[in-house]
Amino acid sequence: MSEYDVRAVAASAVLPLQRALLDRHHPEVEPIPDDDWSQHFGAFFGDTLVGAASIHREAMPDGLEEGVWRLAGVAVDYGQRGRGVGALLVGRCLEHAAAHAATAVWCIAPAGVFGFFEKHGFQRTGEAIDGGYRGPQYMLFADFADRSRSWAV
Numbered sequence: 001m002s003e004y005d006v007r008a009v010a011a012s013a014v015l016p017l018q019r020a021l022l023d024r025h026h027p028e029v030e031p032i033p034d035d036d037w038s039q040h041f042g043a044f045f046g047d048t049l050v051g052a053a054s055i056h057r058e059a060m061p062d063g064l065e066e067g068v069w070r071l072a073g074v075a076v077d078y079g080q081r082g083r084g085v086g087a088l089l090v091g092r093c094l095e096h097a098a099a100h101a102a103t104a105v106w107c108i109a110p111a112g113v114f115g116f117f118e119k120h121g122f123q124r125t126g127e128a129i130d131g132g133y134r135g136p137q138y139m140l141f142a143d144f145a146d147r148s149r150s151w152a153v
């Protein structure tokens with residue numbers, strides 16, 4: 001059993017960590033949606049929030065719409081990386097999307113991080129795009145229909 005507890009939380013509980021780790025100094029960035037089709041997860045070590053991830057319904061830019069969800073705000077505190085926290089969070093997000101009849105999930109990841117998402121069945125859709133202050137970014141896509149594996153963690 002993991003020493004980390006991953007649970008569904010309000011957007012307001014994870015936004016500060018997501019901001020600090022992903023968009024520090026960029027308060028102008030739109031927050032991840034917080035509506036009926038959004039779900040946010042926090043990873044806790046004891047009472048301390050050490051990681052976050054969010055998933056919500058959003059069509060791919062110029063792409064699929066029906067049943068498509070977007071994974072965003074996946075971030076683990078520096079001192080807790082490499083211990084499986086990110087994997088737990090992504091697993092919970094994908095499980096949530098699958099339980100809500102998602103057909104596919106997409107996300108955007110920096111050049112140094114796309115390999116993390118590839119471990120979860122995502123594939124890059126093309127070349128890197130300019131992500132501004134975030135650096136080169138890749139769009140990744142996971143097609144649930146093609147899956148032979150279960151999304152349960």
Ligand SMILES: CC(C)(COP(=O)(O)OP(=O)(O)OC[C@H]1O[C@@H](n2cnc3c(N)ncnc32)[C@H](O)[C@@H]1OP(=O)(O)O)[C@@H](O)C(=O)NCCC(=O)NCCS
Binds near residue numbers: 119
């Ligand atoms: C990416 C991130 C969430 C990974 O979290 P983590 O808790 O360190 O990841 P885990 O320990 O769960 O790693 C799971 C697997 O992914 C691999 N992995 C982790 N980070 C990786 C990376 N940057 N590139 C390639 N593989 C990676 C691990 O080696 C592990 O592989 P294994 O299952 O074969 O052992 C974390 O490094 C982070 O917060 N990065 C900054 C934020 C960010 O860029 N988020 C993505 C944009 S939304």
